Amino acid sequence: MELLTGIFVTPFVQMVTLPDFFLQVLWEGFVGGVLYALIALGFVLIFKASGVFNFAQGIMVVFAGLTLVGLHENGVPAYLALILTIGVMGLLAILVERFVMRPLVNQADIILLMATIGLTIFLIGLGEFIFGGEPKQMITEELGLPTGSTAIEIGSDGLLILQHIDIAAAVIAITMVAILGVFFNKTRIGRALRAVADDHQAALSVGISLNQIWAIVWFAAGIVALATGIMWGARSDVSFALEIIALKALPVLILGGFTSIPGAIVGGLIIGIGEKIGEIYWGPLMGGGIESWLAYMIALIFLLFRPQGLFGEKIIERV
Amino acid sequence: MYYREAGQFKTSYKTDQAILPLREDRIGLMLSLVMAVVVVPLVSNDFVLASIMIPFLILALATIGLNVLTGYAGQLSLGTGAFMGVGAYACYKLTTIFPDVNIIVHILVSGLFAAAVGMIFGLPSLRIKGLYLAVTTLAAQFFLEWCFIRIPWLYNYNASGAIEVPERRGFGDLILTGPAADPLTRYFVVLAIVIVFTLAVKNLVRGRIGRQWMMIRDMDIAAELMGVRPLVAKLSAFAVSSYICGVAGAMFVFFYLGAAEPDAFSITLSFQILFMVILGGLGSLHGSFFGAAFIWCLPIVLRTWLPAIGIDLGAETVFHIAQLVIGALIIFFLIVEPHGLARLWQLAKEKLRVWPFPYG
Amino acid sequence: MSAVQDQAHTSQPAPGEVLLEVDNISLSFGGVKAIRDVSFDIRIGEVRAIIGPNGAGKTSMLNVINGFYHPQEGTITFAGKTRRNVRPYEAAASGIARTFQNVALFKGMSTLDNIISGRTLHMKTGFLWQLIHWGPAEREEIANRRKAEEIIDFLEIQHIRKTPVGRLPYGLQKRVELGRALAAEPKLLLLDEPMAGMNREEKEDMSRFILDVNSQFGTTIALIEHDMGVVMDLSDRVVVLDYGRKIGDGTPSEVRGNQDVIDAYLGVSH
Numbered sequence: 001m002e003l004l005t006g007i008f009v010t011p012f013v014q015m016v017t018l019p020d021f022f023l024q025v026l027w028e029g030f031v032g033g034v035l036y037a038l039i040a041l042g043f044v045l046i047f048k049a050s051g052v053f054n055f056a057q058g059i060m061v062v063f064a065g066l067t068l069v070g071l072h073e074n075g076v077p078a079y080l081a082l083i084l085t086i087g088v089m090g091l092l093a094i095l096v097e098r099f100v101m102r103p104l105v106n107q108a109d110i111i112l113l114m115a116t117i118g119l120t121i122f123l124i125g126l127g128e129f130i131f132g133g134e135p136k137q138m139i140t141e142e143l144g145l146p147t148g149s150t151a152i153e154i155g156s157d158g159l160l161i162l163q164h165i166d167i168a169a170a171v172i173a174i175t176m177v178a179i180l181g182v183f184f185n186k187t188r189i190g191r192a193l194r195a196v197a198d199d200h201q202a203a204l205s206v207g208i209s210l211n212q213i214w215a216i217v218w219f220a221a222g223i224v225a226l227a228t229g230i231m232w233g234a235r236s237d238v239s240f241a242l243e244i245i246a247l248k249a250l251p252v253l254i255l256g257g258f259t260s261i262p263g264a265i266v267g268g269l270i271i272g273i274g275e276k277i278g279e280i281y282w283g284p285l286m287g288g289g290i291e292s293w294l295a296y297m298i299a300l301i302f303l304l305f306r307p308q309g310l311f312g313e314k315i316i317e318r319v
Numbered sequence: 320m321y322y323r324e325a326g327q328f329k330t331s332y333k334t335d336q337a338i339l340p341l342r343e344d345r346i347g348l349m350l351s352l353v354m355a356v357v358v359v360p361l362v363s364n365d366f367v368l369a370s371i372m373i374p375f376l377i378l379a380l381a382t383i384g385l386n387v388l389t390g391y392a393g394q395l396s397l398g399t400g401a402f403m404g405v406g407a408y409a410c411y412k413l414t415t416i417f418p419d420v421n422i423i424v425h426i427l428v429s430g431l432f433a434a435a436v437g438m439i440f441g442l443p444s445l446r447i448k449g450l451y452l453a454v455t456t457l458a459a460q461f462f463l464e465w466c467f468i469r470i471p472w473l474y475n476y477n478a479s480g481a482i483e484v485p486e487r488r489g490f491g492d493l494i495l496t497g498p499a500a501d502p503l504t505r506y507f508v509v510l511a512i513v514i515v516f517t518l519a520v521k522n523l524v525r526g527r528i529g530r531q532w533m534m535i536r537d538m539d540i541a542a543e544l545m546g547v548r549p550l551v552a553k554l555s556a557f558a559v560s561s562y563i564c565g566v567a568g569a570m571f572v573f574f575y576l577g578a579a580e581p582d583a584f585s586i587t588l589s590f591q592i593l594f595m596v597i598l599g600g601l602g603s604l605h606g607s608f609f610g611a612a613f614i615w616c617l618p619i620v621l622r623t624w625l626p627a628i629g630i631d632l633g634a635e636t637v638f639h640i641a642q643l644v645i646g647a648l649i650i651f652f653l654i655v656e657p658h659g660l661a662r663l664w665q666l667a668k669e670k671l672r673v674w675p676f677p678y679g
Numbered sequence: 680m681s682a683v684q685d686q687a688h689t690s691q692p693a694p695g696e697v698l699l700e701v702d703n704i705s706l707s708f709g710g711v712k713a714i715r716d717v718s719f720d721i722r723i724g725e726v727r728a729i730i731g732p733n734g735a736g737k738t739s740m741l742n743v744i745n746g747f748y749h750p751q752e753g754t755i756t757f758a759g760k761t762r763r764n765v766r767p768y769e770a771a772a773s774g775i776a777r778t779f780q781n782v783a784l785f786k787g788m789s790t791l792d793n794i795i796s797g798r799t800l801h802m803k804t805g806f807l808w809q810l811i812h813w814g815p816a817e818r819e820e821i822a823n824r825r826k827a828e829e830i831i832d833f834l835e836i837q838h839i840r841k842t843p844v845g846r847l848p849y850g851l852q853k854r855v856e857l858g859r860a861l862a863a864e865p866k867l868l869l870l871d872e873p874m875a876g877m878n879r880e881e882k883e884d885m886s887r888f889i890l891d892v893n894s895q896f897g898t899t900i901a902l903i904e905h906d907m908g909v910v911m912d913l914s915d916r917v918v919v920l921d922y923g924r925k926i927g928d929g930t931p932s933e934v935r936g937n938q939d940v941i942d943a944y945l946g947v948s949h
Contacts, residue, residue: 103654109449110395115653121590122646129639165471222330244586250454258450287469296458302452304446332824333817432778522812524821527802530788534796537785545863546771546800555806602787 001020003101003285004142011281025280026273031166031235034173034270038228039249040222040256040264041177045279046259047216048197049100051109055116058246060222060275064211064231065238069136078142089222097215105200124161133240138233140165145234169231176227177265180220186259189216197259235288251299263310271295338521360503368502369575371619374515375420376506377570379611381594383520383604384563387591390602391524392556393536398456401463402561404584405433408473410569411482415475421506422487422495425506426569433565434558436463441557445550448539452604463632467581483578496573505574512570516563521604523559528599532556533602564592597649599659606661615658617641697756698723698899701735701865704743704753706736706923713739714750715923719865726893727901728914728931733942735920737903738780741869744772744901745777758866772800773864778856780903790855791840794827797862801826830838830858833895834888850881857888861896868892870902874909882906911935919943919945 015022042057067088071081100115140147146164154160184190195203196213204210230241252271256263275298279291321374327342329335341347361371375561385399413423440459444452448551467473474482494500495508523529531552534542543549572579581616591614618641625632633639690764699721706714713868714736731786742748744755746765747804754763757773766774776797785793802823808816831837834854839847844855860868873889874882894896904910910917910932917932919927921943927934934940 036609100654107653110393111653113395113450113453115650117590117593118646118647118649118653119599121594121642122650125639125643125646129636129643133635196489209620249456249587249615250450250457254454289429289465289469289573292465293458293461296454296461299454300443300458304443304449307451323813332821332828336820336824519810523809523818526812526816527799527804528806528809530792530796531799533787533792534785536798537787538783540747540767541779541783541785542796543767544747544777545797545859548768637800663885 006285007282014281018158020116020154020160021062022156023158023160025276027160027162027166029273029276031163031169031268031272032276034170034213035228035232035235035268036041036248037135037254037265037268037273038173038176038224039246040252040268041180041261042224042228043249043253044256044259044261044264045180045217045224047196049193049216050196052101052112052116053109054221054260056119056123057221057242058243059094059120059127060089060225060230061246062238062240062242063092063123063127063229063241064222064226065138065218065233066131068226069233069238070131070140072142073136078139078144081139082143084224086223089226090219091190093215093218095224096218097211101214101218102154102211120243124243127241135237135239135241136231136233136305138238140234141232143230145170145230152213162233165234172227172231174247176224177261180261183220191211193217248295254299254303257308257310260310266310271298274298327449331587336525338525340423345410349676353515354673360506365502368506371616372427373506373509374571374575375615376509377567377575378592378595378615379608380513380516380570381564381567381592382599382607382611384560384605385592385596386599386602387520387524387532387563388556388560390561390600391529391536392442392532392553394553394556395453396451396456396560397453397562397586397589397593398440398459400584400586401460402433402437402564402590403474403588403592404467404581405436405561406430406565406568407572407579408467408482409433409565410573411475411484412473414485416486418485418487421575422490423489423512426512426573429569430562433568434562437557437561437564438554441554441561443554444557457586464581467584468553474520479580481578482572484573484576498577502573505626506671508597509570509574512566516566517604520559520563529553538612543651594645594649596643596654597659600661601658603659603661605664606659609660609664614645617635617645690714692820696723698719698758699744699901700746700756701740702754704740706739706743706748706750706754712923714743716753717920717923718753719918719925719927719928721899721901722916723898723899724893724897725915726889727899727902728910728912728917729901729920730905730907730910730917731920733927734922735943736923737869737920739923740920741777741871741901741903744770745775745869746874756834756862766780771839771863774905775869776854776860776863776865776867778860778871779868780875782849782856784852784856784859787843789841789843789856790836790847791827791831793844794830794858794862795823797830797859798823798826827862830862832860833861833891850877850884852879853881853885854888854905857892858883862897863891864896865899866896866899868900868903870900872903872905874904874906882909889913 004083039057039061042060043054046052064085068081068085071084072078076084081287096119100119102113104112104296149161149163152160152162184193192203192213193210195206196206196210198208229238248271252264252267254267255270256265256267275294276290276293279288283290283299320480327340329340332392332633334340339348356452358563362370363372381403381603385396388394388396406429408434410425413425413429417425436459442443443455447455468480474480477483484496486499487495489495493504495504525533531542532555534545534547535549535552535556539549555591568584570582576583595607595614598613599608600606618638621641622634622637652659693949697720701717704714704717705712714888717736717740729740731737735897739748743750746767746769749764756762757770757775759810760773774786784797788796802819803817804819810812831840834857836851836854836858839851839855844852848854857870857873870889879884889900889902890913893900903916904913914931916929917927917934918925919932919940921939926939926943927937929937
């Protein structure tokens with residue numbers, strides 16, 4: 001009985017009696033969700049254009065963040081470091097295309113996935129070799145990103161605290177999604193991208209260069225990774241622990257579908273808000289810390305009922 | 320011309336279907352067994368046995384376990400570490416509750432718990448495939464890891480949160496586990512278990528059950544239309560794989576680590592085993608040994624050899640370099656030889672078959 | 680005892696009797712109607728062809744028969760048992776085997792293993808025997824190997840016995856796939872375009888095998904084929920589908936004279 005109350009009554013009573021705290025939890029979940037969505041967005045970009053599930057997206061976030069901070073630590077001015085980091089991500093995209101994607105074209109999905117897992121461990125090794133294993137502080141102020149916070153009064157004695165960097169993160173994420181949306185739908189490269197995603201052979205036959213397209217999407221994913229790295233780094237720090245968190249983009253993608261940009265956003269928000277609320281209101285029942293697996297369980301339950309994701313179409317299997 | 324099948328005629332299906340139909344392969348296997356049973360114990364010191372050979376064999380067993388699932392049945396798993404953990408914690412609890420039962424029995428039984436957990440997390444594989452399944456196994460990984468931390472009963476409410484291997488004797492009064500156990504004793508126990516398991520898995524994969532796994536892996540729709548029940552085939556793969564991983568996990572703690580915290584079974588371990596499978600070769604048992612040996616020994620080799628050639632780096636840097644090399648090698652192998660070291664071995668044998676001529 | 684025998688007897692109808700009856704089957708995917716109210720039957724020992732233009736619903740029909748698609752309406756009666764929805768492995772267990780339009784061999788296995796895999800339903804030894812691969816497990820393995828070798832001899836593919844099927848040319852892959860289906864010793868063999876993409880010589884070989892299977896093993900065969908010459912030569916009766924509807928049914932010569940069929944093939948607007 002006590003357990004049932006704990007599950008079905010107490011959390012909701014808490015939500016209603018402390019609405020400002022509930023809003024705060026929602027906001028935290030929202031911001032976390034935006035960051036998951038950003039990582040998922042990187043996955044979607046590459047998956048859409050090449051059918052490759054890029055397991056390394058999470059480590060690309062860390063790698064981009066580390067490069068930025070590492071360059072700054074060695075005396076490069078912040079904005080120059082930012083530009084140089086973009087250059088590094090571009091170089092990475094070209095190298096990945098040349099040495100991973102191109103030789104593996106037309107291989108089975110599982111082989112490509114494992115290749116990106118190999119890329120992940122390679123980048124971890126490389127990143128730690130160059131920058132060392134310790135966490136680093138993100139150069140938030142040097143980049144001109146807002147710090148500090150705003151408190152909003154709610155009702156008579158409620159208080160909602162919004163970190164400025166979180167607001168910036170949300171704004172940047174939305175802008176990025178908008179730009180990508182336009183890029184995909186309105187530009188020539190965007191159309192070529194979609195053509196490649198539909199059918200490699202057919203795209204080749206109308207004169208689209210696969211190699212060029214792949215390099216471009218990996219570069220785009222690299223820039224998304226850099227933005228994610230900056231935002232995430234500003235909230236905590238830049239470290240390889242992020243890699244584990246980045247795995248949560250997987251359940252996000254399950255919810256949103258592997259090819260849908262809006263799906264990545266919605267999925268990210270569901271996971272972000274869902275796991276925060278779960279942790280705060282139901283976590284204590286189970287001893288806390290359920291955030292580490294709740295996202296996967298949500299995705300798993302969801303999968304059992306809708307294997308094709310929120311926005312995916314039902315696949316008719318053919319033989 | 321040292322390795323050839325010419326002149327070796329099979330007069331019955333039985334000899335043609337033997338594990339190693341070729342005489343040269345049988346001799347090779349005998350030599351490796353002699354190496355493992357006689358030469359290694361004679362020439363190795365305690366360090367080599369305890370820090371190289373024992374973990375290598377145990378990880379090779381875990382690799383075989385994952386290979387059953389991923390290499391033979393085609394179901395990707397990122398939760399191997401957690402399934403190994405289930406075996407380890409189960410064994411720890413069993414030996415706490417029944418201290419007088421032989422620890423080997425406990426180890427074998429603890430695999431059953433891992434198998435049960437593996438089957439539960441394998442259930443979604445009936446509806447979902449590929450990448451989606453990876454998420455299921457990630458759910459298993461993080462959920463089980465959480466259990467290892469949050470359920471104090473599992474580690475007997477130790478203040479450290481770790482499980483510590485108690486001293487257990489068996490086979491007369493031989494100390495098998497615990498700090499006082501002799502590395503040579505542990506080595507022989509581990510070796511015996513690994514040999515028996517390898518043989519059993521070989522039997523499974525060359526028979527009806529293994530064939531059904533491979534059918535599901537290669538073309539699940541066709542398999543079903545040939546009469547394979549996906550439920551049975553997939554869950555049996557999950558069960559066998561998790562059982563082996565569970566046993567390997569229990570051995571990992573009881574014969575190698577001696578004590579383990581929950582993060583011993585983190586996703587890092589899952590990946591490590593996955594890399595061993597990929598490098599060794601998907602769907603290859605001897606490849607599992609190659610893969611495990613390679614990934615386990617590379618950092619050790621780098622650590623001992625780099626200083627010898629005048630490059631002196633910290634232990635951590637060496638570890639990072641090893642990671643870098645392994646990552647690059649995984650990509651390299653997937654590109655050049657998706658069947659891993661096992662395939663290279665086969666190519667070498669094909670070359671030997673016609674040596675000294677370039678073509679046969 | 681005798682009751683069991685009686686049952687076994689009734690489920691094994693004599694030549695000429697109806698083996699499979701397709702009754703008012705309708706199948707749709709969302710709004711797309713793939714099959715509309717189609718009925719026909721297949722008699723024991725005959726070669727039955729299913730023809731029709733692309734997208735007529737031929738493959739969908741086979742998928743319904745072996746339980747891969749589940750029709751919204753209608754029933755299938757096979758060997759005396761009526762059903763609408765079965766799982767594919769249940770259909771296989773009841774004695775239906777098939778080949779696929781696009782070769783669906785087990786790419787990671789050799790020819791021999793592929794053909795033995797067709798004998799899945801004939802292998803039953805338990806897990807523990809499998810673990811030691813000895814006694815019953817080994818005897819079963821060898822007995823089924825012998826059966827598989829008979830198929831290999833029949834199809835004249837001894838030389839590629841141990842070759843991984845991925846390395847075989849297309850024509851041979853098709854032949855191995857036929858072998859895999861035959862290995863199951865089915866009552867009804869469904870062949871989905873067994874000669875697609877083959878040259879003249881390969882088609883002749885395949886036609887010969889199909890006729891041999893039919894006459895030597897007495898296997899009932901339903902096949903989809905586009906090559907009209909082949910269809911007319913091989914089949915006893917033909918059913919014609921167009922846009923999911925049945926527009927013709929009868930002997931090859933009857934069907935050839937059917938005005939609807941001629942229209943469908945020459946393209947009269949609908």
